[in-house]
Amino acid sequence: MAYERSKRVSEEIKREMSMIIREDVKDPRISDMLSIVKVDTSKDLSHAKIFVSILGSEDERKETLKGLQSASGFIRKQLASILKLRYVPELTFVLDSSIEYSIHISKKIDELQNKKE
Numbered sequence: 294m295a296y297e298r299s300k301r302v303s304e305e306i307k308r309e310m311s312m313i314i315r316e317d318v319k320d321p322r323i324s325d326m327l328s329i330v331k332v333d334t335s336k337d338l339s340h341a342k343i344f345v346s347i348l349g350s351e352d353e354r355k356e357t358l359k360g361l362q363s364a365s366g367f368i369r370k371q372l373a374s375i376l377k378l379r380y381v382p383e384l385t386f387v388l389d390s391s392i393e394y395s396i397h398i399s400k401k402i403d404e405l406q407n408k409k410e
Contacts, residue, residue: 303332305376306341313371314361322360324353330389334382341382344389354388361386 307329314327326348334341345361347354361368365384373381 299334299336299338302338302376302378302382303334303341306334306343306372306382307332309372309375310343310368313368313375317371318360318364318367320360320364322356323364324349324357327357328392330391338378338380338382340385342385342387344387346389346392348393358386358388 310332311329314323314329324347328346329343330346331344332341333344343361345358347357349357365386369381369384
């Protein structure tokens with residue numbers, strides 16, 4: 294039962310964080326090409342790993358991660374006002390390159406199809 298709750302909370306955090314980052318966070322280091330791929334919360338809901346995918350150069354990725362980490366206190370405060378939890382998890386941001394990898398594979402498939410024709 295605790296697993297189901299942490300799973301539901303993870304999905305809520307993912308949905309709400311997307312809105313908060315887009316609308317409320319004004320840090321210029323945070324790229325507009327940011328997607329929250331997945332949120333993993335611990336069973337006791339004290340920690341949450343937020344997997345983000347950032348399209349852009351390596352420097353843009355690093356700066357965006359720094360901006361997100363520095364805004365984590367503000368984001369937690371916003372989450373606390375939206376979610377009705379006793380404790381809001383400590384946020385840790387992790388770079389996820391799955392979207393970039395998918396784009397890369399899609400381009401390779403298109404190249405193979407064009408060679409075939």
